[in-house]
Amino acid sequence: MTAAEKLRELGITLPAAPAAVGAYLPWARTGNLIFTSGQLPWLEGKLAYTGKLGADLGLDQGYQAARLCAINAIAQLAAAAGDLERIRQIVRIEGYVHAAPGFHDHPKVLNGASDLFNAVFGPRGQHTRTALGINEMPLDAAVQLSVLAEVVD
Amino acid sequence: MTAAEKLRELGITLPAAPAAVGAYLPWARTGNLIFTSGQLPWLEGKLAYTGKLGADLGLDQGYQAARLCAINAIAQLAAAAGDLERIRQIVRIEGYVHAAPGFHDHPKVLNGASDLFNAVFGPRGQHTRTALGINEMPLDAAVQLSVLAEVVD
């Protein structure tokens, strides 16, 4: 099953790849590597999840926010690669959780992104991860996600 | 216009590439990629901007701090590549903003770096970006910036 077929099976329609919120690009390619800019949980032009985990948002909302960031990242990868079948490997994700004092469940939140990459891309979706708690996030977003992928032509 | 000419037009004299503040290198190259270490807003051997955005520093100071980090990063790229014309692409910048509680205008701060890369390198300066708020920064610096660039020989 292709990534596009898997997305359909999951009921996910990729959005237009979100524009940058500053003087930069949403993705760039060097050699066989695609880097996305930090993806926020945009949904139809609005941030769907704002505030802090451990204060304003529960774990399930954090999981959904990370999943939404991943959907936007996949939209960037589709724009960058032309066809998601050209994504050979999701190499690395950097997950940033907007964390209130005392919040330590970053892994459970970021599994919202990791589970989606694994589901959509199968073995090609397996990736490394760095998980960090951020005190103040751009635009008060709940989660931010950057992705590095290997592409083949 | 070359990057060096553009720097002159902007009235910018590149400093000596700042040394590392620990047991590490200011830049490294692997294949065609140059990674800089995190650059701080050093000016003539002193940190020009310390403290937190949203408490100690205003937006314009943050913008200038990010711009100064970018100038130091360009000095590192010049040292690494020998000639800035060998920089084929600024691939990625990671911008870290020393943020007081409630500060969310990271993009406006980091445009101080992005605008400079775009001005100096033109299309080659267009890059991806990740923007994060940091609660406590090394040496109390206002901004930190890491850069990944592609080089050609």
Add this chain to the structure above:
Amino acid sequence: MTAAEKLRELGITLPAAPAAVGAYLPWARTGNLIFTSGQLPWLEGKLAYTGKLGADLGLDQGYQAARLCAINAIAQLAAAAGDLERIRQIVRIEGYVHAAPGFHDHPKVLNGASDLFNAVFGPRGQHTRTALGINEMPLDAAVQLSVLAEVVD
């Protein structure tokens, strides 16, 4: 002296490469680059250092925590490369310090990792570094470390 010999001289026995704490891989390779996931200060299955620098832990404990993260990262590199002699260069480390308000000595903490890479790998261990203070760390870990290395076959 090989890296393995140097580890023995330092009295360090590499642990089994720690498993990921979520739906991701502990390391991935793309081309000649190996990325590790964020490494925590695991020791025999438990986090040896939790809490915040500047509140719960002193500088020497932070240094030891960073060193332990580096030992775990070297275990990942050994698993990824098969033989540490195939590590051509430690290109970059990203060091994240769990920081209480007012803590700014990140460089001294992260030298615990940098010093070890330099000692074990010699010139091949010299690396770039980004140092950040994190308000809330996954699992309350004191330090987190991600490593990018170049490998040769």
